[in-house]
Amino acid sequence: MKKEVVTLKKLAQILDLSTSTVSRALNDHPDISEETRTKVKNLAQSMNYVPNIFAKGFRNHKTNIIGVVVPNITHYFTTTMVRGILEEAAIRGYRVIISESNNDVKKQTEMLNTMMQFGVDGILASLTKMTRDVDAVLQTLNKLPLILFDKVSNKIPCTQVTINDEEAAYNAIEHLINIEKKRIAIIKEREFSYTSEKRYAGYLRALKEHNIKVDDKLVISVDDISLEQGKRMTNHLLSIKNRPDAIFAITDSAAVGVIQTLKKFNIKIPEDIAVIGFSNSRLSTVIEPNLTTVDQPGETIGRNAIKYLIDEIENKTQIVSNKMIEIKGSLIIRDSTFKV
Amino acid sequence: MKKEVVTLKKLAQILDLSTSTVSRALNDHPDISEETRTKVKNLAQSMNYVPNIFAKGFRNHKTNIIGVVVPNITHYFTTTMVRGILEEAAIRGYRVIISESNNDVKKQTEMLNTMMQFGVDGILASLTKMTRDVDAVLQTLNKLPLILFDKVSNKIPCTQVTINDEEAAYNAIEHLINIEKKRIAIIKEREFSYTSEKRYAGYLRALKEHNIKVDDKLVISVDDISLEQGKRMTNHLLSIKNRPDAIFAITDSAAVGVIQTLKKFNIKIPEDIAVIGFSNSRLSTVIEPNLTTVDQPGETIGRNAIKYLIDEIENKTQIVSNKMIEIKGSLIIRDSTFKV
């Protein structure tokens, strides 16, 4: 089963050179003569020489592996980010190991530790929902280049790559105001979710700038933002005295639940109540009416995150690396809000 | 930045033992006395000793990394399999590197090679659609434990883990026959897709066993099975003389396209035309009417695939390893077929 492996030593023997020279030639060391270098490289190529990555990693304390932690790999948006990460990693010669935290801080800590133990060169993390407990992340950051993406946290002094949640939400709400909605409800997550709070901030700013008073009864916070919760909260919103004429759900799933419930009660969308989601997931063009939502460029986010990380690993950036990178998301207007 | 690292040597010095002994104690070598072993283990624990995985991998020619190749990581069903793989990998002490082939044989070959070069212990592959060219896969199989899952191929003599496509399709068609459908169309992929052919085989068997003659005009093959193709092919099916009274699309996406088109023409579902998909994706409960479909237990498939692979890697199985493992999928009946 084991094939005869081509090593530096073997190449050296054949060329009657030392392994040192062969190694240097292959690594384009300036000391080596042009002639030797090409001779070595040609042989290496023709013999299909492949460096033993483990010997190399062992020697250099560098593995060219990047660890990625995400809360939930089955979310479509997450997979688009992962795709960007994988593509850019391949280009730059890195491999990626992925793990899922399932939104569990304890599991996330475990994952971070395993990855460090495993010797990854750096870590890309999208945090669990509750970012109260960030000790493990901070500790990891002490030892390794680490960059946050998507689910980030201002408690962690490192480079962070997200969508411009606040602005995107602002634009969504402004759109609702433009189509003459006055009582705009928001379904968001309970505090501690960075993303949700940002979107909420955009909601508040839009209302404020258009002189609409915030009605607390229209601000709904749930523990777990899901399709089911979208349904439940819509039932609730329909029961209050002065019901809303628009509902902004901070995820598409929840927005789908909203629409399904409104339809059950024969409420006209968007005439009676308009609906906006967030993500531009595949659901948004399957639900009827099609959902107005914010498109998040997942691949770009993933690609950027790993770019910054690799730059840090390879020390191309100074250590001033606590930038906030915001990738623009764009509002996609569909039937759930379009008609005035 | 670099922390002082605890190595075997350091432990040995402190305990006044040789590194050999410490190594053996930690690895539960039978030669070592109970006393020494516990002494060593206690110290290791208290000093937070973590073996250098790269030194270990280098030494043992074992990396505890498994490579996974999938056509498209953004498919929901794929992510559920990945989740099963990740969970089982963690339990068994393996790490997983993932890459996407984008249904491109050339890219798939590249991925396989990179992974081998990288020194993975084994590979889990879900193949590109066109499995005509399997040379690279066969070569990989020659050098490394390799198991196929989901998108498999009978041209490759190795263990394969899939859903029972044929039987699941058979059940779907039988269900349509039971609700008195006579002209059942199928939208499948052009040949070379193992999965599609299996489902088609189930279709044929069901018709045959119920004495329904196959009408070639109702067998639609497309290159790329997608929502758009579902729409287009439905338009086509509606235009033929004796139009179908049921459509079985071999993916949920295509089935959603089917339903959307039928609705556009105000055709009653399922009374006029019933629809069945395959996957139980999230779309299936958002589209209206909700889609009858086959639930594929992705996590179970992923978990099984990696189990067999690790068993092979660790030589727990004989080398007779060209089993076909079929995981049962179950028909989930919803409104797109339910009412008679």
Place this chain on the structure above:
DNA sequence: CTGAAAGCGCTTACAG
């Protein structure tokens, strides 16, 4: 411009 030698952290055949 090239080579000999040491060493990264681990395991294991050999010796006692």
Place this chain on the structure above:
DNA sequence: CTGAAAGCGCTTACAG
């Protein structure tokens, strides 16, 4: 039951 030594494949400071 324990230790000394070699070696996995690579890189690099040192020497010439």
